[in-house]
Amino acid sequence: MATDIMAVGLGEIKVSKDPASTLACFGLGSCVGIAVYDTRARIGGMAHVVLPDSSIRPAHNTPGKFADTAVPALIEQLLSAGAHKAHLRVKIAGGAQMFTSAPGLSNVLDIGSKNVAAVKAALALCGLHVAAEDCGGRTGRTFMLRIRDGVVTVRMLGRSEIEL
């Protein structure tokens, strides 16, 4: 079956119930991709989180950019599309540390691990937990969620694609 790839860019949230579609966060580095899938209704959603906490920019209007606002917004969009919270399965990937010493990035060098922790905390607040993850390390990832069957994959350079 031909697949329609829907790229989820930095700070974006996308939801789909089209069985021909696959949601994808391409080239995640320190960002975290969150894939949430209703295993019965076969509705899926993905967020591409860049930063852990929206309190640094109180006037923002990009909920998908911050872990604490992206998680509830993603869940709300899924429920509006017909998903049921009890059937949601969550998988996450990303949160790598891409640079080790760059002084101009000192405030964000370990932002990847902070993003992962903030995503898990926000999920817990929504009563959800992570079923599978591929996070951390020093390598970028491409993260995909196939709507037809909920299969989630992670691809890295120099490593075969894995299913989460």
Added chain:
Amino acid sequence: MLVDDAGLGEAQKKLFGAVVSAAMNRSTETLSKMTGARVRVESLRFDLVPIVATAELAGGPDVPAVGVYLSVYGDLVGHVLMLFPESSAYELVDLLCEMPKGTCKSLDSMGKSCLGEVGNITGTSFLIGLSDHTGLMLRPSPPEVVQDMVGAILSTILADLSMVGDEVFVIETRFTAEKASIAGTFLFVPRGDSLHKILSSAELHVDGN
């Protein structure tokens, strides 16, 4: 160029273009001297772009690349990132180490150090060029070399910029080398009000001359 949104007038755009072109030419001249291959600027653009649109830079977010990163300090803050397709990065290593083309097939610590030096010298040349036309004191950090997908290399820089806004001002130069299949993208991303500092200093510099 989509610079209107950055609040720049026609004259400012022209001045900014001239300053950045001069700095970039200085940088590619340095790269030419280093490699012995004549490197020329293929395109130069500066745009205010939504952060989400940066995915299109340097071929797309999941394209494999080698990035050489330098932080910029002093009178303004920002990021310099050179992105090379893997094949170009390997060929650069061959050229600099005076090895036959095709010798370098992956990056070891010597190769990374070689490319770090390319970033260091060309990035510093760019900053000196910028300094010459603005009078601003600019300093680069030591280079850091990362080999990964373009999006992953950019992600931490964009996380830093996302702390202050949803759009970034990107100066993007694509360059190619004659008689060598080397291509790359040179990005300079000023942070916060650094863009306007460059402009006001360039205007003063022009008036002062």
